[in-house]
Amino acid sequence: MSQDDFMQIKVEKSAVGIMGLKQVMKELAKDYGQKPDEEIQTELLKRLCKKNYIPDQVKGVYSNAFLREFKKFMGKPYEKELPEGLEIKVLGPGCAQCDGLERQLMEVMAEMNLAGDLEHVRDIKEIGKYGVMGTPALIINGKVMSVGKVPPKAKIKQWLKEAQKQ
Numbered sequence: 001m002s003q004d005d006f007m008q009i010k011v012e013k014s015a016v017g018i019m020g021l022k023q024v025m026k027e028l029a030k031d032y033g034q035k036p037d038e039e040i041q042t043e044l045l046k047r048l049c050k051k052n053y054i055p056d057q058v059k060g061v062y063s064n065a066f067l068r069e070f071k072k073f074m075g076k077p078y079e080k081e082l083p084e085g086l087e088i089k090v091l092g093p094g095c096a097q098c099d100g101l102e103r104q105l106m107e108v109m110a111e112m113n114l115a116g117d118l119e120h121v122r123d124i125k126e127i128g129k130y131g132v133m134g135t136p137a138l139i140i141n142g143k144v145m146s147v148g149k150v151p152p153k154a155k156i157k158q159w160l161k162e163a164q165k166q
Contacts (some may be wrong), residue, residue, distance in 0.1 A: 008119070011058075011065040013085075015117060019051040021066070025073045033074055041067045047060030086163055087142070091127045092135035094120075101136040101150045108156045114164070 007021040024047045032040050041063040048054070054062050071078035088105060092098025102120050109116060121127055130139065134148030138156075140163045146152070151159075 007069075009065055009069050011060055013117075015119060016062075016065075018048060018066075020048060021069060024048055025070055028070065029074060030069075037067055040070060044070060086114060086140065086160065088116055088118045089130075089139040090118070090120045091130055091132060091137035091139065092120070092122065093124065093127075094122050095135070095149055098122075098136040101138060104150060104153060105138075105156065108153055108160065112157065112160060114160060116160075 003021065005019055006017055008015050008017050008019070010016075024044060026045060027047075028040070032043060044066040045054070045063045048066060049059075051138065065090070068078045068080075090098060090102045098120070101111075102118070105118060108114075109118070120124060121130075127135065127137070130137065131142065132144060132147045136146075136150060137144060137148070138146040138151065138159075140159055145159050146155075
């Protein structure tokens, strides 16, 4: 299986990897674009359960997340997942600077005793969606904080403190 078959989505508070989501959305786009949400959710869940283990007790939560991703894919309005806590993204292909920024963030978060969702986005197509023109880039709670360099620890601490207050 290629890396293109894997997509990370938000399911409630957690980032979850789903196999085959992009392909299933492409397959459903033509015939399911105008169908009711419940029908779309049922079909997405049926097809995605074939490649992914989804426990029965959370199928409703997953089907809501799948529907949200399908609507995004189709360019339709969707209900945004409200982030809880800190959501931090490092954008970069995995060079020494990008990996260094990720390590520095982990160190700062540990020093500050902060919990948060830290994700390193390495896929060039995904990085492009953020509109940054250099890497590494740091995004905290959806806001671009730094591009093209590793900021000093003191600056990262300041940004994280400010993000906690929001």
